Amino acid sequence: MLGHASQGTDQLPMMGPAGSLTTVTSEVLALDGRALGKRGAATRRRLLDATAKLLETHGVRDLRVVDIAREVGTSPATFYQYFREVEDAVLALSAEVGEDLAPLKELLARPWDDERGLASARELVDAFVGYWDTHRAVLRTRNLAAQEGDQRFRDGRNKALRPLREGLARKVEDAQRNGRVASEITPMAAAAALAAMMERMAAFHVELEMWGVERTDLVETTARIIYQTVTGEVR
Incomplete structure (x- = not known):
């Protein structure tokens, strides 16, 4: 044990x-x-x-x-x-x-339904990729232990990602109330999928460079996917 x-x-x-x-x-x-x-x-x-x-x-x-x-x-x-x-x-x-993700709450607390929304999504993804770049070895080890079934590492990962998931889920809920996102989408399921995508992109963005995908390309594309999903808007 x-x-x-x-x-x-x-x-x-x-x-x-x-x-x-x-x-x-x-x-x-x-x-x-x-x-x-x-x-x-x-x-x-x-x-x-x-x-x-x-x-x-x-x-x-x-x-x-x-x-x-x-x-x-x-x-x-x-x-x-x-x-x-x-x-x-x-x-x-x-x-x-895990505590280093706390500043992302401010980006998620901003309104994304104005002209600055896409920029906030872009800042969110850029900060998350930077977070992974800074702590890659520890995060990789944590995630591997979680995937292998260590409940304590799994709990730690979930705790670290919870503010991100909950913040994105609230964005979806807000957009649904305004009729911009389909009611068939479950907010937390969408948020979990987006958080998983962010984690994978951040973990492997260096490998993607071999395919001609620069960091700026990854940030822009991921940010737009997130923004369109949670707001129902295309910019």
Whole structure:
């Protein structure tokens, strides 16, 4: 069984303007239940950063505690003060990067039924692709674990994507009330399909470049599909 991530005082990254990272404070505890001091929180942060870095070149099943400890310049015993195993650290990283989607709520809260609607959809897709580019290794690992049946990673993925799905579903509902989208379309089903499309496009946009699809092409096309689906309008 995979271990559960501990909670305590740590600095979690959030996406700020232009994709920059800001921080929020979250409570973290060591595995023995002790509250982490400033030094302990810093050590835990270094272990998580090292795990994220190593995931770029290692699969989670191939990554060992000793590899992470060596990257930080500490011992495996130190790692086990904070995490039960490698997957435990990856789960903590997954929870962190999920928070980086929070700024997308503002884009979804904007009205899309005016002349700026398509631009907002475009910003949404561009930000989502940038989010995947920044956290690709962690997100790929999270999704693989979810697909393999790990319920905790599945729950984490669903929690991260919930604001996106719910925001898109509300757009469909609004358009249906105004008679612009067919009543036969189920808002949440449409939103789930669009979110899945965004995730796949973001995950594989580099591969699509081999077929002549540039990033700007992918963003524009995906944004227009989303905009037309949720508003019923063509621009």
